[in-house]
Amino acid sequence: MAGGEAKSQLRLEPRAESVSLARKHVRNALIGVEREDLAEAAELVTSELVTNALVHAGTPIELTLFVRAESVRAEIVDGSPHMPVPREYAATAGTGRGLIMVEELADGWGVALAEVGRPGKMVWFEIGTSDLPAQSVEAGEGGRSESQPDVVPVRLLHVPLILHAAWQQHVEALLREHMLATLEDDSADLAVQTHAEASDALALLAEHLPYPGLLDEPEDMLAVAGDPSAASADVTVPVPTASVAHFAALDAVMDRAVDAAERRVFLTPPTQPELQAFRHWLCAQVLSQSRGAAPVPWSAAELESWTARPVSWDASGVANASKSLIAVDDTNTILAVSESAVSLLGYDDAAELVGRRLLAIIPTRYRQAHLAGFTLHLYAGRRPILDRTMTVPVLLKDGTERVVDLTVRVHTLPDERKVFTARMEPSV
Numbered sequence: 535m536a537g538g539e540a541k542s543q544l545r546l547e548p549r550a551e552s553v554s555l556a557r558k559h560v561r562n563a564l565i566g567v568e569r570e571d572l573a574e575a576a577e578l579v580t581s582e583l584v585t586n587a588l589v590h591a592g593t594p595i596e597l598t599l600f601v602r603a604e605s606v607r608a609e610i611v612d613g614s615p616h617m618p619v620p621r622e623y624a625a626t627a628g629t630g631r632g633l634i635m636v637e638e639l640a641d642g643w644g645v646a647l648a649e650v651g652r653p654g655k656m657v658w659f660e661i662g663t664s665d666l667p668a669q670s671v672e673a674g675e676g677g678r679s680e681s682q683p684d685v686v687p688v689r690l691l692h693v694p695l696i697l698h699a700a701w702q703q704h705v706e707a708l709l710r711e712h713m714l715a716t717l718e719d720d721s722a723d724l725a726v727q728t729h730a731e732a733s734d735a736l737a738l739l740a741e742h743l744p745y746p747g748l749l750d751e752p753e754d755m756l757a758v759a760g761d762p763s764a765a766s767a768d769v770t771v772p773v774p775t776a777s778v779a780h781f782a783a784l785d786a787v788m789d790r791a792v793d794a795a796e797r798r799v800f801l802t803p804p805t806q807p808e809l810q811a812f813r814h815w816l817c818a819q820v821l822s823q824s825r826g827a828a829p830v831p832w833s834a835a836e837l838e839s840w841t842a843r844p845v846s847w848d849a850s851g852v853a854n855a856s857k858s859l860i861a862v863d864d865t866n867t868i869l870a871v872s873e874s875a876v877s878l879l880g881y882d883d884a885a886e887l888v889g890r891r892l893l894a895i896i897p898t899r900y901r902q903a904h905l906a907g908f909t910l911h912l913y914a915g916r917r918p919i920l921d922r923t924m925t926v927p928v929l930l931k932d933g934t935e936r937v938v939d940l941t942v943r944v945h946t947l948p949d950e951r952k953v954f955t956a957r958m959e960p961s962v
Contacts, residue, residue: 592730605662700906
């Protein structure tokens with residue numbers, strides 16, 4: 535090793551095979567200097583960081599490797615300005631764990647802007663040196679050209695922050711599954727580029743929309759959901775002009791991914807229609823305001839016209855129950871209501887509720903929290919309100935509210951569809 539350090543470089547194109555090429559390069563470099571003991575960890579971390587660059591940047595990637603007697607350092611440069619940060623996702627989530635693995639395997643890692651005159655960032659890691667900081671985000675170092683990109687200041691009014699947090703997790707999982715499903719066909723390179731464009735749009739939103747936290751205790755969830763300042767906000771997102779078209783790409787690829795999920799082609803469950811409406815609104819606001827249109831606030835109107843996917847389930851047990859029971863499927867559609875529950879909710883007949891969405895009996899201020907929790911249960915198994923009794927308000931037919939003690943159970947059907955039954959008792 536000349537000078538005690540061996541340096542090697544590899545340029546990778548934004549193609550699916552780049553991850554395996556990077557892993558092979560790292561292994562061969564370490565074997566060549568008899569440091570195979572570092573190879574497995576270095577390969578895994580390199581794989582994660584090159585994959586992130588591939589799917590989130592979609593630009594050429596430069597991998598530089600420095601092998602010393604006691605350690606290895608890798609630097610991965612891509613053309614995206616978005617800094618990678620560990621996600622606050624549930625342990626059961628289908629995505630968001632990559633940087634956690636990096637933190638566990640590397641003795642230190644960090645990120646900085648690319649050198650002066652170059653767009654993008656450099657992510658580095660070292661293995662074999664234990665006195666490094668676990669993480670170092672050097673956003674202000676490295677230097678970028680003083681000229682900043684032209685931006686469109688997009689005003690997003692009444693953004694439902696809790697809904698956005700759940701939507702981000704779900705859409706990332708759907709996008710990743712969509713990309714993996716298209717890597718083996720003739721349009722693999724296009725799939726990588728499309729995913730990178732969609733990821734750029736997602737990252738811009740994540741960087742500028744406040745994260746409200748997705749709490750596990752029902753009482754805390756209700757408190758946050760009921761606090762207007764925590765549940766929604768007016769935010770201005772500076773969207774670079776080069777990124778405006780990426781919101782159209784996000785909307786289009788998500789339409790395809792949602793269709794595949796609806797047809798059960800994907801493992802990720804279908805998206806609730808309100809989340810689809812939220813995504814259409816977000817993307818439309820960026821595109822229309824880039825053309826000079828005025829901002830239009832988010833509106834969470836009930837989607838009465840949405841057609842639910844039918845579920846094969848015998849609803850008679852709930853419909854004929856003596857207790858106040860209501861059943862919904864995994865599309866949030868009401869399947870059955872007992873006579874006692876019909877009376878408790880102020881309706882005259884179960885037919886007034888069956889076929890409608892459960893949001894019909896949820897006070898407006900709690901609807902986004904319900905949709906977020908429902909989505910995260912289906913997608914990640916999150917279940918803070920299941921199998922426990924909690925006191926909540928329900929919305930009656932006449933628009934007033936009534937406080938009930940609610941206990942929710944979930945039933946998984948043979949075809950993996952889900953039905954939720956809730957028992958309601960007037961709270962004393």
